[in-house]
Amino acid sequence: MPKLRVVENNITRPIPFKRPAPPIPVGPTCGLCGGEADYEVFGQAHCRKHMLEAIDSETYVEVRKIGGYDDAS
Numbered sequence: 691m692p693k694l695r696v697v698e699n700n701i702t703r704p705i706p707f708k709r710p711a712p713p714i715p716v717g718p719t720c721g722l723c724g725g726e727a728d729y730e731v732f733g734q735a736h737c738r739k740h741m742l743e744a745i746d747s748e749t750y751v752e753v754r755k756i757g758g759y760d761d762a763s
Contacts, residue, residue, distance in 0.1 A: 718756060730754050 718727040718735040727735035731744045731753050744751050 728756060730756050 719725065720727045720737040720740060721734045722740050723737060725737045725739075727737055729736050729738065729741040731741055731751060735756060736744070741753055745753065
């Protein structure tokens with residue numbers, strides 16, 4: 691009986707996949723979730739989701755968009 695040996699085929703061998711790290715926000719971050727902030731609510735940076743949540747309240751809310759021509763930052 692002939693001796694058998696294991697033959698590995700490099701083409702069919704699975705290649706491990708490493709997931710890339712999530713991108714780190716460059717600009718200001720949201721004060722609640724840590725995401726990228728687009729709006730300033732009462733002087734604190736927030737994302738769109740939390741800005742809309744603040745607008746839904748009964749009280750007056752001061753909101754402005756971060757960036758633009760008149761922003762000194």
